Amino acid sequence: MDIESMNRYVSPINPAVFPHLTVVLLGIGIFFMAWFFVYEVTSTKFTRDLYKELSVSLVASVFMGFGVLFLLLWVGIFV
Amino acid sequence: MKTASGSWGPQWLLRMSPDKQDTLLKMMVLAIAAVLSFSTRLFSVLRFESVIHEFDPYFNYRTTRFLAEEGFYNFHNWFDDRAWYPLGRIIGGTIYPGLMVTSAGIYHLLNFLNITIDVRNVCVFLAPLFSSFTTIVTFFLTKELKDAGAGLVAAAMLAIVPGYISRSVAGSYDNEGIAIFCMLLTYYFWIKAVKTGSIYWGTLCSLAYFYMVSSWGGYVFLINLIPLHVLALMITGRFSHRIYLAYSTVYTVGTLLSMQISFVGFQPVQSSEHMAALGVFGLCQIWGFVDYLRSKLSYEQFTLLFRSLVLLTGTIAFGAAAVATAMGKISPWTGRFYSLLDPSYAKNNIPIIASVSEHQPTTWSSFYFDLQLLVFMFPVGLYFCFTKLTDANIFIVMYGVTSIYFAGVMVRLMLVLAPVMCILSGIGVSSILTAYMKNLDTNRKDKKPKKPDSSYPLKNEIANGVILIMTAFLIMYTFHCTWVTSEAYSSPSIVLSARGGDGSRIIFDDFREAYYWLRHNTPEDAKVMSWWDYGYQITAMANRTILVDNNTWNNTHISRVGQAMASTEEKAYEIMRELDVGYVLVIFGGLTGYSSDDINKFLWMVRIGGSTDRGAHIKEMDYYTPQGEFRVDKEGSPTLLNCLMYKMCYYRFGAVYTESGKPTGYDRVRNTEIGNKDFELDVLEEAYTTEHWLVRIYKVKDLENRGA
Numbered sequence: 001m002d003i004e005s006m007n008r009y010v011s012p013i014n015p016a017v018f019p020h021l022t023v024v025l026l027g028i029g030i031f032f033m034a035w036f037f038v039y040e041v042t043s044t045k046f047t048r049d050l051y052k053e054l055s056v057s058l059v060a061s062v063f064m065g066f067g068v069l070f071l072l073l074w075v076g077i078f079v
Numbered sequence: 080m081k082t083a084s085g086s087w088g089p090q091w092l093l094r095m096s097p098d099k100q101d102t103l104l105k106m107m108v109l110a111i112a113a114v115l116s117f118s119t120r121l122f123s124v125l126r127f128e129s130v131i132h133e134f135d136p137y138f139n140y141r142t143t144r145f146l147a148e149e150g151f152y153n154f155h156n157w158f159d160d161r162a163w164y165p166l167g168r169i170i171g172g173t174i175y176p177g178l179m180v181t182s183a184g185i186y187h188l189l190n191f192l193n194i195t196i197d198v199r200n201v202c203v204f205l206a207p208l209f210s211s212f213t214t215i216v217t218f219f220l221t222k223e224l225k226d227a228g229a230g231l232v233a234a235a236m237l238a239i240v241p242g243y244i245s246r247s248v249a250g251s252y253d254n255e256g257i258a259i260f261c262m263l264l265t266y267y268f269w270i271k272a273v274k275t276g277s278i279y280w281g282t283l284c285s286l287a288y289f290y291m292v293s294s295w296g297g298y299v300f301l302i303n304l305i306p307l308h309v310l311a312l313m314i315t316g317r318f319s320h321r322i323y324l325a326y327s328t329v330y331t332v333g334t335l336l337s338m339q340i341s342f343v344g345f346q347p348v349q350s351s352e353h354m355a356a357l358g359v360f361g362l363c364q365i366w367g368f369v370d371y372l373r374s375k376l377s378y379e380q381f382t383l384l385f386r387s388l389v390l391l392t393g394t395i396a397f398g399a400a401a402v403a404t405a406m407g408k409i410s411p412w413t414g415r416f417y418s419l420l421d422p423s424y425a426k427n428n429i430p431i432i433a434s435v436s437e438h439q440p441t442t443w444s445s446f447y448f449d450l451q452l453l454v455f456m457f458p459v460g461l462y463f464c465f466t467k468l469t470d471a472n473i474f475i476v477m478y479g480v481t482s483i484y485f486a487g488v489m490v491r492l493m494l495v496l497a498p499v500m501c502i503l504s505g506i507g508v509s510s511i512l513t514a515y516m517k518n519l520d521t522n523r524k525d526k527k528p529k530k531p532d533s534s535y536p537l538k539n540e541i542a543n544g545v546i547l548i549m550t551a552f553l554i555m556y557t558f559h560c561t562w563v564t565s566e567a568y569s570s571p572s573i574v575l576s577a578r579g580g581d582g583s584r585i586i587f588d589d590f591r592e593a594y595y596w597l598r599h600n601t602p603e604d605a606k607v608m609s610w611w612d613y614g615y616q617i618t619a620m621a622n623r624t625i626l627v628d629n630n631t632w633n634n635t636h637i638s639r640v641g642q643a644m645a646s647t648e649e650k651a652y653e654i655m656r657e658l659d660v661g662y663v664l665v666i667f668g669g670l671t672g673y674s675s676d677d678i679n680k681f682l683w684m685v686r687i688g689g690s691t692d693r694g695a696h697i698k699e700m701d702y703y704t705p706q707g708e709f710r711v712d713k714e715g716s717p718t719l720l721n722c723l724m725y726k727m728c729y730y731r732f733g734a735v736y737t738e739s740g741k742p743t744g745y746d747r748v749r750n751t752e753i754g755n756k757d758f759e760l761d762v763l764e765e766a767y768t769t770e771h772w773l774v775r776i777y778k779v780k781d782l783e784n785r786g787a
Contacts, residue, residue: 034103034106034107037102037106038095038099038102038103038106041102042096042098042099042102072194077194077195077196078195079193079194079195
């Protein structure tokens with residue numbers, strides 16, 4: 001494997017878009033995360049609904065995960 | 080459960096129950112405060128680069144790198160032969176490892192997750208990260224002392240207070256960065272333990288105390304403040320089983336844990352700084368026992384037993400303490416802490432402690448500069464604490480009063496004062512705002528105008544006015560803090576910048592230039608002599624052996640270096656041959672106008688050099704003119720004009736034009752033309768001078784080939 005025959009690595013997502021993606025994904029993620037926390041703090045044993053908890057937290061973690069990924073890429077930590 | 084797919088926007092926010100609004104608001108404010116505290120510390124990273132600042136952080140960085148590469152056992156047993164030549168330094172046993180272990184832990188965790196952040200970047204950004212944590216802990220602590228509203232104000236104030244920012248800016252990789260977090264965490268758990276009296280919180284407090292001991296020498300403050308608090312509670316008659324339980328747990332478990340740190344060792348049972356804690360522990364046990372007896376015995380039996388026992392134990396304890404101190408089993412207060420109680424001690428006896436600028440007493444303007452609004456709201460908070468005195472409030476009052484005293488004695492301890500100022504001011508501001516918000520007239524539709532209260536005219540207007548003024552104060556506080564952070568506390572010290580004549584920025588990177596020259600152009604085992612300020616930077620960046628560094632643990636060795644700098648070339652050559660010195664490094668600011676150079680520090684070198692017996696021939700008065708001035712021009716004292724430091728700084732400087740209209744060899748810091756211009760060096764030869772003449776390196780010449 002010599003270096004001339006290798007292709008230069010190109011990111012699947014245009015790096016100029018990293019900031020915008022970060023803000024959007026993290027924004028949505030933080031919104032859902034806040035919703036989840038407020039729901040947990042203000043609900044009692046009787047009013048808590050498992051499906052609502054699971055769905056909100058799933059959406060929150062998916063968006064937060066991708067948001068953090070693009071945040072790291074934007075800042076220069078190329079994970 | 081209704082899902083929120085219907086109404087969006089502000090109506091949705093208002094339709095939430097008050098409970099949810101409350102939680103959301105609290106979370107938002109806390110999150111914003113935490114992010115703010117991180118971002119406000121990033122000025123120097125944005126203006127220069129992600130680099131470690133100052134001097135001490137370079138040592139911490141070097142040890143962290145060693146720990147990350149070699150592992151904990153090698154780190155714990157590390158004997159460094161590249162510092163304090165020929166003595167060496169036992170690093171494993173003479174540092175507080177908390178900071179290094181935390182950084183190395185974070186580094187390994189991130190790399191395990193394949194987020195590849197370099198050790199240097201972990202070190203640079205650790206202090207801002209921990210300041211975010213500190214903001215959150217302050218909220219919880221103040222919530223315990225007053226209520227959540229005060230907690231939010233205190234957290235917001237702590238995020239930007241300059242007194243804390245000065246030692247925790249990005250790049251300032253020093254113990255205080257995590258020590259303040261550990262300290263407030265310990266206090267939070269202590270307050271919880273005092274309020275609940277449970278062993279659970281007491282043990283958590285001990286664990287937090289262990290973390291504090293591992294991170295900073297200032298843990299002595301904690302181990303004296305907590306017993307003082309217990310004593311105050313005893314005196315005010317608030318001692319109860321909760322306090323007994325809390326303190327017994329914290330003292331025993333905490334002391335045992337603190338002795339696991341090698342640097343602390345057996346000090347908690349041997350040194351006077353820890354004796355107050357032991358004394359109060361004994362007193363706690365006696366008091367608890369007395370209470371127990373009182374509940375079991377009759378009144379007459381009890382008083383007889385009580386009086387005789389008190390007399391007996393009192394005499395025994397006093398006698399034991401006196402004998403132990405006399406025999407030397409209990410060591411007296413160490414110099415650094417003793418100078419806090421007697422500020423003149425260092426000036427008269429230990430010039431090294433007196434010469435550090437951080438150890439000077441604080442000026443009035445420093446208090447305002449570092450704290451602004453908090454200085455005025457601090458007494459207000461104290462007042463509100465006294466109106467509703469609880470066990471926890473007594474603690475914060477004592478913390479405030481003691482730290483004000485210590486911050487007044489030593490400017491470095493302003494750092495310890497900043498959190499308590501924020502907490503008490505938070506309590507003050509929150510109480511004022513709550514009190515006046517209640518008076519506000521919120522009838523918007525004017526359906527039923529409230530009948531004006533005859534005993535309190537203009538209630539609504541006054542409330543509006545006070546709240547407006549308070550808001551204005553808080554806004555001014557924010558502007559001040561951001562300005563101070565940006566202008567005063569964000570300089571890396573290792574890279575300087577100035578504005579050129581046409582407004583462009585000139586960067587002075589001379590220090591790193593010189594250290595990397597040393598790294599690439601000198602033999603691996605070369606020994607470099609410089610003043611102790613630069614020791615840590617030389618070992619970390621140039622990777623060469625040095626004679627003295629910032630640890631300043633051996634005054635005699637530093638005095639020897641001072642003698643070499645202050646003597647003539649021949650005498651200095653003897654000292655340099657004795658210590659195997661290969662290169663000498665000096666900092667010279669005369670060309671650029673950099674005022675913290677070695678000529679300005681020279682008098683301290685003379686004082687320290689003359690303070691031991693081998694330097695008895697060095698007298699400070701010889702270096703002044705007959706009129707008593709310190710001058711470097713033709714009027715200067717001949718001893719000064721011929722000493723090694725002078726010659727090293729001004730070699731070839733006599734031929735340089737520095738300012739238009741001035742003669743050659745014009746020193747821009749001392750603002751005079753130098754006295755001794757055309758001279759040659761006999762025992763040194765110039766090895767390297769950096770671009771702006773800031774750092775000058777000389778090679779020590781070998782002995783003559785043929786004997787004299």
